Amino acid sequence: MSTLSNKRIIVGITGGIAAYKSAEIVRRLQDRGSKVQVVMTPSAEEFIRPLTLQALSGYPVHADLLDPEAEAGMGHIELARWADLLLIAPATADFIASMVHGRGNSLLSAIYLATSGMVAVAPAMNQGMWSHPATSDNMQTLRQRQVMIFGPDNGIQACGDIGEGRMQQPDVIAEQVANCFETGQLSGKKVVITAGPTREAIDPVRYISNHSSGKMGYAMATAAIEAGAQVTIISGPVALAAPDRCTVIRVISAAEMHSSAMAACADADIFIAAAAVADYRPASVAEQKIKKHTDSIELKLEKTPDIVSTVANNVKDIFVVGFAAETQDIETYARDKLQRKKLNAIIANDVSRIDVGFNSDNNEAWWITSNTSQVFSKRSKTQLARDIIDILSKQIDS
Numbered sequence: 001m002s003t004l005s006n007k008r009i010i011v012g013i014t015g016g017i018a019a020y021k022s023a024e025i026v027r028r029l030q031d032r033g034s035k036v037q038v039v040m041t042p043s044a045e046e047f048i049r050p051l052t053l054q055a056l057s058g059y060p061v062h063a064d065l066l067d068p069e070a071e072a073g074m075g076h077i078e079l080a081r082w083a084d085l086l087l088i089a090p091a092t093a094d095f096i097a098s099m100v101h102g103r104g105n106s107l108l109s110a111i112y113l114a115t116s117g118m119v120a121v122a123p124a125m126n127q128g129m130w131s132h133p134a135t136s137d138n139m140q141t142l143r144q145r146q147v148m149i150f151g152p153d154n155g156i157q158a159c160g161d162i163g164e165g166r167m168q169q170p171d172v173i174a175e176q177v178a179n180c181f182e183t184g185q186l187s188g189k190k191v192v193i194t195a196g197p198t199r200e201a202i203d204p205v206r207y208i209s210n211h212s213s214g215k216m217g218y219a220m221a222t223a224a225i226e227a228g229a230q231v232t233i234i235s236g237p238v239a240l241a242a243p244d245r246c247t248v249i250r251v252i253s254a255a256e257m258h259s260s261a262m263a264a265c266a267d268a269d270i271f272i273a274a275a276a277v278a279d280y281r282p283a284s285v286a287e288q289k290i291k292k293h294t295d296s297i298e299l300k301l302e303k304t305p306d307i308v309s310t311v312a313n314n315v316k317d318i319f320v321v322g323f324a325a326e327t328q329d330i331e332t333y334a335r336d337k338l339q340r341k342k343l344n345a346i347i348a349n350d351v352s353r354i355d356v357g358f359n360s361d362n363n364e365a366w367w368i369t370s371n372t373s374q375v376f377s378k379r380s381k382t383q384l385a386r387d388i389i390d391i392l393s394k395q396i397d398s
């Protein structure tokens with residue numbers, strides 16, 4: 001069974017009789033490990049009560065685009081950014097038409113317009129409505145926009161007609177959602193990823209470190225796994241659960257991360273250095289806790305080994321991607337690191353902002369190679385990682 005571990009899915013419910021099956025869809029998606037939030041159109045509430053979906057999803061159900069209280073909490077833009085995938089099930093003929101026309105007149109349609117995540121629809125309607133040329137044209141438009149279409153099934157309908165237009169069964173829809181995350185772009189490749197901070201001991205109780213949470217590196221690992229790669233994460237101390245289906249090597253210091261990375265990269269195809277490795281460490285570590293007898297102390301610091309540069313300069317036939325954590329002149333400094341460390345590509349991000357970079361769930365980044373630069377506007381780290389893996393795999397294939 002394909003997993004949806006750590007995935008964030010919005011189930012959008014529109015007003016059709018198949019809406020009763022949406023509760024079961026929420027359950028099947030959760031069974032595979034995803035978090036699910038529900039957004040309903042006003043007419044969907046005529047078919048299934050929001051309370052049922054709130055109880056099942058564990059989140060308040062979102063319905064009103066103009067509710068000031070809801071917008072002050074998780075508004076339509078936040079919800080759009082939160083979702084890795086927006087699944088509209090059931091999707092009525094009317095809602096599909098509103099997607100085609102880009103109408104933002106309901107919370108669900110506004111989320112559809114605002115999301116950079118994947119979008120899927122599970123149409124459900126009368127067979128005559130499904131086979132109408134207007135619906136066929138609309139489906140064609142959605143396909144061209146990379147919206148995934150699940151079903152519909154053929155069979156007996158609520159109105160008594162027999163034909164195509166029944167929404168697919170919840171377990172079939174959940175399986176297809178899980179398959180959306182499996183791209184196979186890196187199948188057969190070995191990928192090593194560093195993530196999180198390192199800690200450089202001063203004495204047995206104190207250390208030098210930084211604000212890295214590991215979220216970006218772990219998102220890169222998840223996206224690489226979805227792309228079919230065999231992934232090893234070399235992780236500094238973080239409070240994150242490891243993704244399924246990968247090897248995790250836990251380290252504390254830059255020296256440990258360095259030796260683990262060198263060993264793991266020996267037969268790897270791709271190295272992605274997302275860790276915020278401490279650049280300096282105390283030249284010597286006090287054996288006992290340093291006493292506070294004086295008003296100040298001096299620490300002599302020495303440089304840590306540059307892991308990404310060592311891999312790029314010493315390991316043969318490996319594609320090396322660094323990250324650049326910058327606070328000013330982002331592209332210029334990142335390009336300098338790309339050249340100095342002899343990397344194939346670098347992902348630059350702004351770590352002076354609180355809404356992206358360190359510890360945030362979102363990030364904004366520049367993908368930079370010797371002759372290209374591409375900006376990825378603010379989005380979830382999960383989505384950004386997927387976009388980066390996409391561009392990286394195309395680069396490797398070219």
Ligand code: PMT
Nearest residue numbers: 212213214215216273276306307308322323324325358359
């Ligand atoms: O972990 P999060 O909270 O999600 O935050 C994500 C992040 C901001 C940490 C991440 O997106 C990021 O920018 N990681 C790189 C942080 C960093 O150390 O950047 P840098 O510009 O100082 O280093 C450039 C590159 O050299 C990086 O790939 C770094 O991993 C590598 N490096 C640095 C020092 C060193 N001794 N060895 C290295 O390999």
